[in-house]
Amino acid sequence: DGGITQSPKYLFRKEGQNVTLSCEQNLNHDAMYWYRQDPGQGLRLIYYSQIVNDFQKGDIAEGYSVSREKKESFPLTVTSAQKNPTAFYLCASSKDRVWGNTEAFFGQGTRLTVV
């Protein structure tokens, strides 16, 4: 079955540690996205990638890093520089057609808690 998979579902991090959230898709989509969701604030874009080996900062990229070495994979690292990392993180992918239908498919999310 085609889809987008995030892991782990729950993640606990000690202050000062880096953690990496996994996102894999088998939909053959070119574009992938990372969003952060906080209560009452909707989805805020962290990073996005429209092609392998290329990615752009979103609205809240500080304290995060990504890589796009393979079309299927877009891992997100939450670094110790991110001051308030506790949140729900959502990964998405789309066919990335500018001016076309960019319907996005979402993973089930990773809830990150700093302890």
Added chain:
Amino acid sequence: GEDVEQSLFLSVREGDSSVINCTYTDSSSTYLYWYKQEPGAGLQLLTYIFSNMDMKQDQRLTVLLNKKDKHLSLRIADTQTGDSAIYFCALSSNTGKLIFGQGTTLQVKP
């Protein structure tokens, strides 16, 4: 830059119609979307409308688009308790990104 605004909360009684509203600033969007998010889960696409349409109906869902006023709405007929969720409107920007509103929490009372 692009901005998408939604009211944060809507409460209705089971069997009533729900209307969730969205306003936006970027008039160049070609597709506009409605997503549904259930607790602790990702977002699922409910429906979308192409910008040259005024209305789209899909079973209990009706999407209305007023391009002049930059206003998008989602009407859910005969709202059920299973419709309780957060609803997001989203627009495709001219860079290919999706821009989301803050989400409207729909509470359906029995």
